[in-house]
Amino acid sequence: MNFESSHHISLGQSIPSRNAKIAVVGLGYVGLPLALTAYDAGFDTIGIDLNGTRVSRIMQGAQVISYLAPDRIASAVDSGRFRATQDRAELADADIILICVPTPLTADQKPDMRFVTAAAEDVAMQLRPGQLVVLESSVWPGATANLVRPILESSGLRAGRDFFLGFSPEREDPGNHTFGTQNIPKVVGADDPLSLQLIEDFYNAIITRAVPVSSAATAEAVKLVENSFRTVNIALVNEMKTALEAMGVDVWEVIAAAATKPFGFMPFYPGPGIGGACIPVSPAYLSWRATDAGSATPLIDLARHSNDAVPATLAARIAADLSRESGPPVDPARPLGGQRLLLMGIAYKRDVEDTRRSPALVLLEQLEILGAEVDYHDPFFPHLPEGGEFANLAGRQSVPLTAESVKTYAAVAVITDHSAPDYALVASHATRIFDTRNVFHRIGIAVDGGRLIKI
Ligand SMILES: NC(=O)c1ccc[n+]([C@@H]2O[C@H](COP(=O)([O-])OP(=O)(O)OC[C@H]3O[C@@H](n4cnc5c(N)ncnc54)[C@H](O)[C@@H]3O)[C@@H](O)[C@H]2O)c1
Known part of the structure; x- marks a missing residue:
């Protein structure tokens, strides 16, 4: 032997x-x-x-x-x-x-x-x-x-x-x-x-x-292909959301109906952008290696940039909507000046205690650049952790979700739809709700008076 x-x-x-x-x-x-x-x-x-x-x-x-x-x-x-x-x-x-x-x-x-x-x-x-x-x-x-x-x-x-x-x-x-x-x-x-x-x-x-x-390289490529597939499809569905909204069509209803097709369609859902240690990162590895090998991944690169731009687009959308209500801003560079906003869910994903590359935190920063005073509520983060890419936000504390507190905000925006929060309370008491996850519709809570805006 x-x-x-x-x-x-x-x-x-x-x-x-x-x-x-x-x-x-x-x-x-x-x-x-x-x-x-x-x-x-x-x-x-x-x-x-x-x-x-x-x-x-x-x-x-x-x-x-x-x-x-x-x-x-x-x-x-x-x-x-x-x-x-x-x-x-x-x-x-x-x-x-x-x-x-x-x-x-x-x-x-x-x-x-x-x-x-x-x-x-x-x-x-x-x-x-x-x-x-x-x-x-x-x-x-x-x-x-x-x-x-x-x-x-x-x-x-x-x-x-x-x-x-x-x-x-x-x-x-x-x-x-x-x-x-x-x-x-x-x-x-x-x-x-x-x-x-x-x-x-x-x-x-x-x-x-x-x-x-x-080979090992084949197994390595499998992972990057799986995540790049998701990256491209998430960019695609967010683009469809915007385009269909302009036509007066609800993308969520379209996806639910399209998903009844037993072959050739896999549902992906709109959201506030992508986060975590995996989906935003793997396509960058694939792109880097493709360039290194003398090739290119333009479609994947476009999807990455498109996904990265979502939080800023949503912040501008929220600012435009609230400015319509409150009249022209005093300072056009800070259209949300003086407005108090509550973000629900700052983890990158439902029911996980992970904020790595979270689009919710990018959105929070963008809203503050536009002049808003932003609080957050997240049962997984009583306070924001030290270190990482959002070190400037470390130590901020999650505010309690009560009828009294919810009423004090110009708007509540659901960014990550954790299971635990009381969405019925928010539906009853928020002045205005921005929903990036279709959570109110999904769990069957009606919001009256046109206060709910799916973005
Ligand atoms: N988190 C996910 O959902 C997920 C899914 C699939 C693949 N991945 C991949 O798996 C890998 C790990 O990701 P993760 O999310 O578990 O990371 P993580 O940050 O949660 O955990 C990594 C751990 O490794 C430790 N560490 C770092 N260097 C070390 C060393 N030299 N010796 C011993 N410990 C060390 C860190 O202290 C940390 O606890 C990454 O390549 C990631 O892309 C992650």
């Missing part, structure tokens, strides 16, 4: 027996559910994160991701088979290492691979023969082969011979109670057959189904 096949066989045997030890690098929205899924499947699992506060809270059993079952983290920790640590040296004990670190954009909108590079360097320091390393972060096609692999091979070990390497894109949909890590099929790709077989075996052991593809 040759060397590489002996490593392959021993790791291959430790997967069905659940003797393989799993390490997940990065315990965020992707890494933590993934680590718990490996634990649920019977594997001893550790999670490694640089953020000491997050590690401590996880070890205390705190529900650091709101939509996970309340006792899921605590019971995993109590079992003794799952724990979180900051100690990267523990990577040496793992048989399978899954890297789930952030892949944001730089200030000039290019791929920021610093976290992936740093995590790969940590793994390289501890790499030993027989380990399987899988990158899960969303990256440009070629990153596993051309960025991660050389870092790991700087250890002197060779991928596909001494250790195994591949890519599997994360498809986590935060807040989705129907599809979680365990029951979403997972694409897996590697550049050698032994790595691909091990990755396929591992994911088949922890989730519903692994979907093998012929």
